[in-house]
Amino acid sequence: MGPAGHGVHGAVYRAVRASEAPSTPVALKLALLPRDPRFSREVELLSRVNHPSVPRLLDAGEWQHPADTTHPYLVMEWVDGTPLYDWAQEHASSEEQVVRVLAQLARALEALHAQGAVHRDVKGGNVLVRHADQRAMLTDFGSGIHPGAATLTPPGSFTGTPAYRSAESSLFSLRYMWDPSAQYEDKPSDDLYALGVTAYRLVTGTYPELSDPFRDEMGTWQLGEMASPPPGAIVPGLDPQFDALIVRMLRVHPEDRGTARELAEALEQTAEQLARQHSPASHAAPHEAAPRRGPTWVRFMAASMLLMLSAWAGWEVRDRSQVWPSFFRTESTPPGLEGSDTVGLGDAASRMPPVESPDASVPEMMSMGTLPPPRPGQATPDAKGRCPRQGQLALNGGCWIRLSLEREDCEGSGYVFTNQCYGPVLSNPQRRQPTSEPGSPP
Structure with a gap:
């Protein structure tokens, strides 16, 4: 047992229940900040969602630090899996497998959105593909929001990872850059855009780019459609329906993306068609060809x-x-976790100096809005x-x-x-x- 990862607000451990024999591993997530209100929000969110691609919440409580501070924790189902981008690279995943994984994630978002909730940090680094059955598991709900939850994000900032930020969120920052009280409200369409970025990144190895902002005849800032080429232009032979679905998720206007349910159904239909078109022996072929050289020299020229x-x-x-x-580049692994020795519970939190409990003024993970x-x-x-x-x-x-x-x-x-x-x-x-x-x- 030992550390399994960490984020901005919590450290995750692979643990076992002392009272169980034989013991079954669980994921123990411990807050790095005392009385972090994000944990109660995450507990509430996980308790509302029941889906096979979402880890089950098993327990929650508080841990007393030796410095007399109280740190909330939660216990979840342990997912024995590989991060999404690593999985795709290591297994030379076929196009059908990639489409099925994305369909499973869309179904998880459907269940989440049905509760009026938004994940707010959908990305490859928050997806594990389970070894036992190749099911995609959506993880890290610490940034999520649900009806009635307290707002912890200060005005002028946003929650999530910059590269996966939706077009409408970016446009909001542009239009309200001079209004310090402006507060962006995340919606299910933001999750769908982030899923589109994940799909684009998974297939092409690059992130999609928005067009340059411009002012319309009324002087209002606008954004055109995606400036990057569609995935099929980068990866020859990509299924046209799959290509169209990725572009759909990245539409600038949220209503053009549809719902998580609609996208899940379309992805599932595409996966079935791919299964009928290709024999198992040929599944690895589409992603083993050499067209990856294009993005490599383009990136080299861009860097120069x-x-x-x-x-x-x-x-x-x-x-x-x-x-x-x-073709499937992995996101960076948190430093210090590769090959680390087992450490005691709360070791990450014990290295943090005692601080006051966070409140609404404590920013969540955010990028530059202006x-x-x-x-x-x-x-x-x-x-x-x-x-x-x-x-x-x-x-x-x-x-x-x-x-x-x-x-x-x-x-x-x-x-x-x-x-x-x-x-x-x-x-x-x-x-x-x-x-x-x-x-x-x-």
Whole structure:
């Protein structure tokens, strides 16, 4: 028994009940912050949902820290499985298998949405594919919301993972960037968009990109449809119906996505058709071909262009390892968990200094909702709101240019805004001041 993972608010352990013989493993999730109200919300949410792709809630309570702080915990069904992106890569999963897994996740969301609840953090890292029967299990309901639950997300922020944020949530931040009291309300359509991002990422190895924002004739910010090509344009031979369903989940207008039930039915029908079209011996073929080279060199060129743009603009680029894409690239594993030794219950919490209980002012996992104000030397729009050159965008009082870079690589080189990466435009790059101190090496 020992640690099995951790997130922003909790640590998960593989544990056994001392009173049971033989003992059956369970998942024990312990709050890192004392009296974290998110745990009571998660307990309530899990108690309302009964679905084979959602871990069963077995128990809940509180644990007394040696420093005399109280940490809530919950006990769930243990899922012996592999993270979604790892599973797809390790098993050379067929197209039919991938479609069935996504259908199971859509069914789990259907059960959740039937309770008026929203998961708010659907992504590959929160999905395990169970070893015993290859069933997809949706996990980590700590960010979820249900009717009557307390609001813990401060105005101007959102809950979830930036790369999976819906188009309407990004558009809300753009339209209300000057209103500090504006509060976005998550809906089932946000979960469906995140499922679409998961599907796109699973199939292509890249994240879908939104189009550049623009103002309509009334001056209201709008977003066009997805700027990225459909998955079928990246992965030749992808089933057209499957391709269309992924694009459907990523539609800018929420009503165009349909419901979780409708998507689940369509995915199940597609899986059945694929099963009839392909024999078992050929199931691995679609995902073993070589068309992955396309995204690899595209990403290499994008990274090269970013380095040149960063040097031209004079903004510092943080050192980081180059991440090369694969057809099913995995999300990062929390540091320190690979091959770690068994530790005692509450070890993660005991390393946290005693703090006061969180309240509504404590932000949940969130991304930047607005771009920062213009920095010294950054170009600004003229009186008519226009930037110096075509293709530059006037946002938050400054001029910005969209960078062809994955959102997960944007940090340190630009800013993530409306699910895209933007870099500042200098007002006079030919006469910019040196960025290094006198006498410092180049």
